[in-house]
Structure formats: C-alpha cells, structure tokens
Amino acid sequence: MQPxxxxxxxxxLTLGIxxxxxxxxxxxxxxxxxxxxxxxxxxxxxAASHVRDLQDYWGLRLHSNDELIQAGRDLGRLTASYEDxxxxxxALQDEIGRLEGLLRLPSYxxxxxxxxxxxxxxxxxxxxxxxxxxxxxxxxxxxxPVIFAGGVVGRVKEVRAYTAVVELISDPSVxxxxxxxxxxxxxxYQGGNNPTFGPPEGVIEFVPLxxxxxxxxxxxxxxxxxxxxxxxxxxxxxxxxxxxxxxGLFKTGEVRLDPRLSSLTExxxxxxxxxx
Amino acid sequence: MRRTVVIFLTLLVLTGIIAQANHYLTTRHIYLFVxxxxxxxxxxxxxFGAGFGAVALGGLLLDSTLPxxxxxxTLLFVTAYTVIFNMRDRLPREETAxxxxxxxxSNLALFLVLSxxxxxxxxxxxxxxxxxxxxxxxxxxxxxxxGPWFFALQDRALLLARTEPITLD
Numbered sequence: 001m002q003p004x005x006x007x008x009x010x011x012x013l014t015l016g017i018x019x020x021x022x023x024x025x026x027x028x029x030x031x032x033x034x035x036x037x038x039x040x041x042x043x044x045x046x047a048a049s050h051v052r053d054l055q056d057y058w059g060l061r062l063h064s065n066d067e068l069i070q071a072g073r074d075l076g077r078l079t080a081s082y083e084d085x086x087x088x089x090x091a092l093q094d095e096i097g098r099l100e101g102l103l104r105l106p107s108y109x110x111x112x113x114x115x116x117x118x119x120x121x122x123x124x125x126x127x128x129x130x131x132x133x134x135x136x137x138x139x140x141x142x143x144x145p146v147i148f149a150g151g152v153v154g155r156v157k158e159v160r161a162y163t164a165v166v167e168l169i170s171d172p173s174v175x176x177x178x179x180x181x182x183x184x185x186x187x188x189y190q191g192g193n194n195p196t197f198g199p200p201e202g203v204i205e206f207v208p209l210x211x212x213x214x215x216x217x218x219x220x221x222x223x224x225x226x227x228x229x230x231x232x233x234x235x236x237x238x239x240x241x242x243x244x245x246x247x248g249l250f251k252t253g254e255v256r257l258d259p260r261l262s263s264l265t266e267x268x269x270x271x272x273x274x275x276x
Numbered sequence: 277m278r279r280t281v282v283i284f285l286t287l288l289v290l291t292g293i294i295a296q297a298n299h300y301l302t303t304r305h306i307y308l309f310v311x312x313x314x315x316x317x318x319x320x321x322x323x324f325g326a327g328f329g330a331v332a333l334g335g336l337l338l339d340s341t342l343p344x345x346x347x348x349x350t351l352l353f354v355t356a357y358t359v360i361f362n363m364r365d366r367l368p369r370e371e372t373a374x375x376x377x378x379x380x381x382s383n384l385a386l387f388l389v390l391s392x393x394x395x396x397x398x399x400x401x402x403x404x405x406x407x408x409x410x411x412x413x414x415x416x417x418x419x420x421x422x423g424p425w426f427f428a429l430q431d432r433a434l435l436l437a438r439t440e441p442i443t444l445d
Binding site: 022123172 | 343
C-alpha cells in the first residue's frame with residue numbers, strides 16, 4: 001500500500017507532468033488545436049446569429065404597411081442625397097488622380113468593401129473583440145481595417161474558415177497613429193478602460209501643446225494613415241479632455257468612442273485590393 | 277472516457293449560453309465569467325482522470341476563442357480542479373449548496389488570477405479594476421443563480437448517458 005502522503009500528492013504530480021508536457025508541445029500543434037476548437041464551436045455562435053436575424057425579420061414583419069411606405073419614402077430621400085454625394089465623390093477622386101499624376105505622388109491604397117454581420121460581441125474589462133460572419137471564404141485578410149457608419153471599429157485579428165475575429169479600437173492592447181481634425185501632427189491612440197454602463201473610451205498621447213479640447217468643445221480624432229493598416233481620415237472618436245503630460249513637451253488626453261460600438265450588428269471590412 | 281465527453285458537452289452548452297448572455301450585455305458593458313462552474317462538478321464528482329480531461333477540454337474550448345495565450349485558461353482550470361479534487365474528501369460534496377460555494381470561491385480565485393495576468397495591458401490599471409470588480413460581482417450572482425441548475429444538468433447528463441457516477445463515501 002502506498003503512503004497516504006504520496007496519494008495526496010499524486011494529482012499535483014500528474015498536473016505538473018501535464019503542464020511540463022504542454023510547455024514543450026510545438027507551436028504548430030498548439031495552433032492546430034486552437035483552430036480545431038474554434039471551428040468546433042463556431043457553428044453554435046453562427047447559428048445563434050442566424051436565429052437573431054430571424055427574430056429581427058419577424059419583428060419587422062409586424063410593422064404595418066403604412067409604416068413600411070413611410071420608411072420607403074425616407075429611404076428614397078436618403079438615396080437621392082447619397083447619389084449626389086457619389087457624384088461629388090467621383091469628381092473629387094478624379095481631382096485627386098489628376099493631382100497625384102501632376103505631383104507624382106503615390107496613390108492611396110485601394111480597398112474592396114466587404115460587409116459582414118456580427119456573430120458575437122465579447123467585451124470584457126480584459127479584452128474587446130467581436131466575431132463576424134465572413135472569413136477565408138470571402139478572402140478576409142488578417143490585419144484588415146474594419147469600419148462602420150460611425151468610423152473605425154478595429155482590425156481583423158484572426159481569420160477562420162467562415163468567421164473572423166475583430167479586435168476593437170476600445171481594446172486596451174490596440175494602438176494606432178491618429179491626428180486631430182484640422183491638424184496634421186501624428187499622435188498616439190490606445191484603447192482605454194471601458195467603464196460599466198458608460199461609452200467605450202480611449203487615451204491619446206504625444207498631443208501637441210496647441211491642441212485644446214473639452215467635453216463641451218470636443219475635437220474629432222481621425223486616423224492619420226501613417227504606419228498602419230487604416231486609411232487616413234476615418235473617425236476614431238471625440239477628444240473630451242487634454243492636459244499637459246509629465247514631460248511638459250506633449251499633452252495626454254481622453255477619447256470618447258462612439259457608443260454604437262457596443263451594439264454593432266453589421267460592419268464593413270476594408271480588404272486591400274493590391275496588398276503589398 | 278464517456279464521462280469526460282458527457283461533462284465536456286455540458287460545458288459546451290454552458291459556453292454557448294454565457295457567450296450569448298455576454299453578447300447582449302455588451303450594451304451595458306458587463307461581462308460574465310463563470311470559470312468556477314467549469315471545474316467544480318468534475319472536481320467534486322468524477323474520478324481524477326475523467327474530470328481532468330473534461331476540465332482541460334473545457335479550458336481549451338474557452339482558450340480557442342479568447343485573446344489570451346493559448347492554454348492560459350486551461351492551465352488555470354486544471355490547477356483549480358486539482359486543488360478542489362484534493363480537498364473534496366473533507367467537504368460534504370453531495371450538497372448543492374456546497375457545490376455552489378466551491379464554484380463561487382474557485383471563480384473568485386480564477387477571476388483574480390486572470391485579472392492580474394491581463395490587467396497590465398490597460399492604460400490605467402487602477403481604474404480598470406473598478407470595471408473588473410463589477411464584472412466579478414455580476415458573475416458571482418449569476419453563478420449563485422444558475423449553479424444549482426447546471427450541477428443538476430451535469431448529474432442528469434451522466435445518468436442519461438448511463439455513466440454511473442462514482443459512489444460517494
């Protein structure tokens with residue numbers, strides 16, 4: 001009969017051996033296991049998102065014809081307004097092309113727009129991410145910028161067979177180059193703390209001393225287009241406060257992100273047409 | 277082997293439910309973490325090998341979807357499992373209240389360890405803790421509410437699969 005003390009220690013010995021074994025498992029094997037477990041449960045999340053879509057559909061079916069006619073009229077007006085903008089945008093694009101040719105400037109990266117439904121939102125105090133219903137099957141690449149009507153959503157972090165994981169700009173580990181609207185100095189943006197019941201937040205660093213903003217007179221923070229995947233001039237959020245940093249050379253500040261980030265149901269992935 | 281699979285499938289159900297709850301709670305910026313429920317039943321009810329396998333598979337399930345180093349949650353879960361397993365003979369483990377209490381304590385420990393590991397990324401960790409403590413409070417309430425149901429589900433699943441649980445002393 002084995003001594004009792006050894007019997008008590010045996011589970012811990014087994015645990016130690018398994019942990020040691022896990023540490024020496026090659027990264028390729030771990031990646032394969034991770035992908036397998038992800039794909040194993042992906043159908044659950046995707047099915048749940050389809051059920052939500054069906055609920056929305058039946059919810060909309062309950063609207064009366066009058067409401068639908070009214071919505072159709074509103075949509076018609078909106079479409080007419082967007083058609084004007086499309087024509088204006090075409091003229092501006094031609095102008096940009098002409099100036100690029102004249103000044104021999106490199107062209108901005110071109111993107112294909114891929115709209116995707118949100119399968120699952122996962123926002124904790126540790127991380128902020130969401131899963132979308134398009135992946136390798138639609139040619140979504142890792143690192144692609146993701147946007148919505150309110151501006152930047154984040155970037156694609158992982159791509160699976162028919163889903164992709166998007167890291168939100170409110171995630172504390174996200175950093176990107178930004179600029180204040182009307183100013184070309186690049187500043188650093190980082191996802192911040194996301195308080196309970198409040199809108200998502202971010203922080204900015206290396207803000208020039210001549211920039212002022214407050215919650216009553218906020219300034220818009222845009223992507224700078226420098227050193228990253230994001231094209232320039234996409235809205236990140238509103239700068240609600242800036243104060244001098246400890247070094248006295250720059251300011252630091254807080255950014256209020258779009259509250260709609262917390263309830264996203266559809267996003268657009270910018271897929272580079274000619275990736276370098 | 278069958279016990280491992282059955283308990284793993286119940287953990288899969290729990291993962292799906294909590295993921296949906298978290299999806300809807302994003303509008304309020306509340307996050308539920310129920311790691312304690314992943315380890316408690318297996319640690320109190322199953323033989324070491326079967327329970328260890330189920331808990332490890334459950335940990336890998338969560339690890340695969342979360343932005344943490346792959347294996348982090350699995351490591352935490354199997355460690356918590358081993359500690360609870362070692363103490364289980366000193367507990368009246370057939371009592372639902374005791375199981376819920378063990379789930380609450382293990383969830384608290386797992387949450388705090390995970391927070392210490394991950395909170396370093398936040399720009400101001402001090403204020404991040406406020407959010408984390410509120411999430412922890414909500415998670416503990418949810419565990420207290422759904423714990424008895426989930427343990428009953430796991431018990432019933434073992435019975436339905438005709439895998440007799442080990443006899444309690």
